[in-house]
Amino acid sequence: MEVFLMIKNSNTFKTMVALLCSFGLAACSTVDTGEESSAASTSANDDLPYIGILQLTSHPALDAISEGVIDQLEKAGYIDGETAVIDLQNGQGDQSNLQSMTERFLANEADILVGIATPAAQTLANATQEIPIILGAVTDPIAANLVDSLETPGKNITGVSDKIPVEAQFDLIKELLPDIKTIGFLYSSSEDNSLSSAIEAEKVANSLGIEVITKTITSANDVTQTAESLAKEVDAIWVPLDNTVATSTATLISIADAHSIPVFPSVDTMVEEGGLATVGLNQYNIGIQTGEVTVAVLEGEDPSQYAIQSPNETETILNLEKALQLNIEVPDSIKDTAIIME
Incomplete structure (x- = not known):
């Protein structure tokens, strides 16, 4: 036993284990070499949170x-x-x-x-x-x-x-598209967060005289067909914080561009990917x-x-290149205060 312990604490033990493993003579997966596993392993170090x-x-x-x-x-x-x-x-x-x-x-x-x-x-x-x-x-x-x-x-x-600043988002939409009549809502029917935001947003849109046409999806596979249908009926598309749609942002933007209508997402990253603008949260x-x-x-x-915290601040984010592409005139009041993504 003493000899075994001396060997185990030396490099010789690791060499012996490697040789035994190569001949199938040791249960290698259970041998403890004293080396710590990475954080990606399935066992945690009891001494660390x-x-x-x-x-x-x-x-x-x-x-x-x-x-x-x-x-x-x-x-x-x-x-x-x-x-x-x-x-x-x-x-x-x-x-x-x-x-x-x-x-x-x-x-x-x-x-x-x-x-x-x-x-x-x-x-x-x-x-x-x-x-x-x-x-x-x-x-x-x-x-x-x-x-x-x-x-x-x-x-x-x-x-x-x-929680997104819905009223500020629609004030921005109205400022960029003063003649807007209809707006499409696109989100996943299975995401509670999207439904909650959409209910609030529809009330805000209606108060501004904007008709809302809603189409929902059940998976990312539905985005192409649903967005194509929606784009034919509206002047713009609004997307809440919806993870299913976010995974297909490129597809949505491509379809909206083909119909020359803007997409107003709710997060900064989707503006960077081709949306027009938002008053949103820095993720x-x-x-x-x-x-x-x-x-x-x-x-x-x-x-x-411990009270649920709200985001510390919001940002107006503008994709100026997209505005130029869609021939949308951006007021100086927005340009002067927005974070410009080009």
């Missing part, structure tokens, strides 16, 4: 939020592989993936969970009422049945709402805020009593 981050899918807006969360965690001293285990999982829009990734977090006895987008947060909430859950990019936490109230969530959940900054709340709860704040 385990932070599970569940992102619904991949598109620039959600990617920016996750980046902001991790950057803020690192700024606060929670560095992956050094002072924390940060396990970022991406469900790629598949509910079964979200479920299995959530089970992974629970099996690893996560200390805290972060849900990026409403469906991801809902999956986490359905799985545990004990582990603190931080919301990132959840438009309406009450309608999504995640919290009792914004001021006092009342459960193991708090975080950041990305990276939402990630930073989400990271700040995560740190606060890690360090002792009670999520049930």
Whole structure:
């Protein structure tokens, strides 16, 4: 036994293991060489806080939020592989993936969970009422049945709402298109956050004398046909914070361009991808805020009593090249204050 222990603590042991593995003589997967596993492994270091981050899918807006969360965690001293285990999982829009990734977090006895987008947060909430859950990019936490109230969530959940400034968005639309008569709403029927925003937006549009024509989709595969149909009926298209549509931004913009109508999205990244303009939220900054709340709860704040945070600020974002392409005259008052993306 003493000889074995001496060998195990030396490079000779690793060499012996490699040789045994090559001849199938050792159960290599269970041999402990004393080397730490990476944060991407399925087991956490018990000495470090385990932070599970569940992102619904991949598109620039959600990617920016996750980046902001991790950057803020690192700024606060929670560095992956050094002072924390940060396990970022991406469900790629598949509910079964979200479920299995959530089970992974629970099996690893996560200390805290972060849900990026409403469906991801809902999956986490359905799985545990004990582990603190931080919301990132959840438009309406009450309608999504995640919290009792914004001021006092009342459960193991708090975080950041990305509720969009609908009135400011439609004031901008009216300023850029003073003669607009009809606007199309395009969003996924399965996303609670989209429905909540669309209900509010329709009231605002109607108050401005704009007729709303709504078409919903069930998956990204529906975007081409639905957008083509909608573009033929309206003067412009508005998109709420909708992850399904966001994954098909290029397709939507291409169809709208073919009909020479603008798209007004709700996030900065979609303007950069070809939308005309928005008064929206900086997704990276939402990630930073989400990271700040995560740190606060890690360090002792009670999520049930920690108020849901709102975005710190909004930005007017303009794609001037798109305006020129569509022959839309942009008032100097907008140019002077907007963030210009060309």
